[in-house]
Amino acid sequence: MQTLTSPGPTTRILSTREPSAIEQTGLDLSFISDLALKAIYYQNAITAQALSDLLCLPYFNVVERALAQLKRDEMIEVTGSQGFGELAYQFQTTPKGSARAQELVERNSYVGPAPVPLQAFKEMVERQSIRTTRVTPSQVRRATADLIFDDAVLDAIGQAVNTGRSMFLFGESGNGKTALAERVAQMLGGHVLIPHAILVDGHIIKMLDLQHHEPIPAANGRTDYDRRWVLCKRPTVMVGGELTLASLDLVYDPVSKVYEAPLQMKAINGMFLIDDFGRQQIRPADLLNRWIVPLEKSVDFLTLHTGKKIEIPFDELIVFSTNLQPKDLVDEAFLRRIQNKVRIGNPTVNQFREIFRRQCEELGVPFDQQGLVYLLREYYVKPKRPLRSCHPRDILRTLVGIARYLDQPPTLSQELIDRACNTYFVDF
Structure with missing residues (x-):
């Protein structure tokens, strides 16, 4: 049995081998033939290899049998070859096959990889x-x-x-x-x-x-x-x-x-x-x-x-x-x-500080302990505002935008912190 394994926390067998006969697909020959007929009808002309790839089914003993059935029923015909061998044969629907394909499309118009049961x-x-x-x-x-x-x-x-x-x-x-x-x-x-x-x-x-x-x-x-x-x-x-x-x-x-x-x-x-x-x-x-x-x-x-x-x-x-x-x-x-x-509760002051420091590093803002102390005192302690984990990212992004507007480097200055917080926080 050919298998694939899954890297990660658990390694296990994940695949089934390619079917070598109609019976192993779990599908009826008539279903595969109908699906193949619709595909040929939609494509106007298609090689056996391309049809096999479209249906995600092997040619030999599977698509091959479906094509043989369709030829016996005069639904399709070989109109040429794109190379050597059976896989290069090019198929088209006959007038009878086109009529049958239209009936099948009325039932459902699905054309693509064959389904699994x-x-x-x-x-x-x-x-x-x-x-x-x-x-x-x-x-x-x-x-x-x-x-x-x-x-x-x-x-x-x-x-x-x-x-x-x-x-x-x-x-x-x-x-x-x-x-x-x-x-x-x-x-x-x-x-x-x-x-x-x-x-x-x-x-x-x-x-x-x-x-x-x-x-x-x-x-x-x-x-x-x-x-x-x-x-x-x-x-x-x-x-x-x-x-x-x-x-x-x-x-x-x-x-x-x-x-x-x-x-x-x-x-x-x-x-x-x-x-x-x-x-x-x-x-x-x-x-x-x-x-x-x-x-x-x-x-x-x-x-x-x-x-x-x-x-x-x-x-x-x-x-x-x-x-x-x-x-x-x-x-x-x-x-x-x-x-x-x-x-998931609010961050502690130490957690807030670490989040703030990481965000400064990510956004290219020099971290300044005094700037953080000012932010905490003026916009959290005094108004009794709870800390939120998203605030450092949001405030610093706003601060960077303001600094860019003012054409100056982003820093944790009181002026930039005030401007950022005054546009970010809304006190009702």
Whole structure:
């Protein structure tokens, strides 16, 4: 069996070998023939090699048999050759084949990599489950080396990741909850196989999404494994206030008659971050009602446009991030289902100083202890303003912009600090 291995916290077998016969694809000969016919029809003329590459299926014993079937049925014909051998033969549809292709397009217009059966997808998800991923304290520290947090917070994050289930990050706005959640994706590490598409009861669900999936080019250059799967970094899907209940179900295109996988399905074997939880267009209770079964049973149920429900594995780390109080969003029963609750508090003075120093270094502003003391005294101690982790970055960026406007080097002078703070802070 030819395999790929995944570097990262856990090394494991990730691939299936290239199918050497129709039966090993999990698809019927008629399905592959129909898909090939649509591809030839759309391309007008295509070689056997190009068709094999388009369908991500081997030519010999698979695409070869589909083409033979189409030729016997007088759906296609050989119109020339682009070189030597069978793979160079060029095919076009006959009038009979064009009519048949138009009928098939009416059913669905999908042309591309052949889908994998739903059962094969479920088995692959199980093999590369997020729940077998382990992170260590040293890996957590490496992933968060550019952030300033208490060790207790970092340990709580690491422990939560190792459960492979759900996490609730809460605390005041601007203290790094989103940045910390993004580092969780780095902690997970490793690679997973994502199918281009999935076949469910004759319906096609497009799965691979380059907005959320990052392929590994070197590995995907290989041809000794099933090319219907793409080796990618563990996925990270992040959503905010735009999240709706509709985006958590299959998206059906009535024109192409093809489905798009919902967001949580694209996050399988990875992380799904719901940022600014409680700010969505839907009520938190409605959203969490949608998650009851997935959080409890590790399965999700999606609905086809025919009304039929299909069962999909729910194997991902769900992270809720909010600056609202959890008790104001959900009741105790829901909080129980979110196993890990981590409060991200305000930074201490020493932490604020280190964040400020690092930001000075990053933005090219000479660090000056007296300038920082002035900032803390005038804009935090006197007005009794709480410290926030985002303030050093924001204030210094504003200060740099002001210095550029005044055509002078950025420094932590009282004048520049006053100008920056007077435009940044708003006291009602």
